[in-house]
Amino acid sequence: MSYFWAFLISFSLLLFPFSPVEALPQGSKDRAELFATCSGRMEALAARHRGRKEDDAILVTDMQQEFDLMLQAVLPWALSDGVDEIQPARWRVQGWVQVAYLLADIDYSLDAQITEGAKRQLHHRIAECRAVLL
Numbered sequence: 001m002s003y004f005w006a007f008l009i010s011f012s013l014l015l016f017p018f019s020p021v022e023a024l025p026q027g028s029k030d031r032a033e034l035f036a037t038c039s040g041r042m043e044a045l046a047a048r049h050r051g052r053k054e055d056d057a058i059l060v061t062d063m064q065q066e067f068d069l070m071l072q073a074v075l076p077w078a079l080s081d082g083v084d085e086i087q088p089a090r091w092r093v094q095g096w097v098q099v100a101y102l103l104a105d106i107d108y109s110l111d112a113q114i115t116e117g118a119k120r121q122l123h124h125r126i127a128e129c130r131a132v133l134l
Helices: 003-015 027-052 057-082 087-108 111-134
Strands: none
Touching: 003 111, 027 057, 027 087, 057 087, 057 111, 087 111
8 A cells, every 4th residue: 555545544534533433432321321312212213113013113123122232231330430220211211202202393293393303303313323333
């Protein structure tokens, strides 16, 4: 490989250091919160897909289970860092509620701006979680 290409690749990695690993927080508490919140988000989205008998229900349920597994893996360290035992359930519920409210706005809002804003927020929150898995 020429020095030019090596320089170009190195320079681009410095400018664009984004990867799924970058999406992970450093601390065990923060990771536990992310995994629990994403689990709740995916659970709400999976319920929506199941209710509409959409094919994505299985994929989203699998992602939710992946977040549950990652939460269980990091939970002992988070608990030792002072996280209350009930807190992961609270985070999971918060994630579920976030998505449920956005889906309600998408389905029932009479204001097109609210509907579009909810779609953007839903896409962002789900993409935030998918970035961790991909």
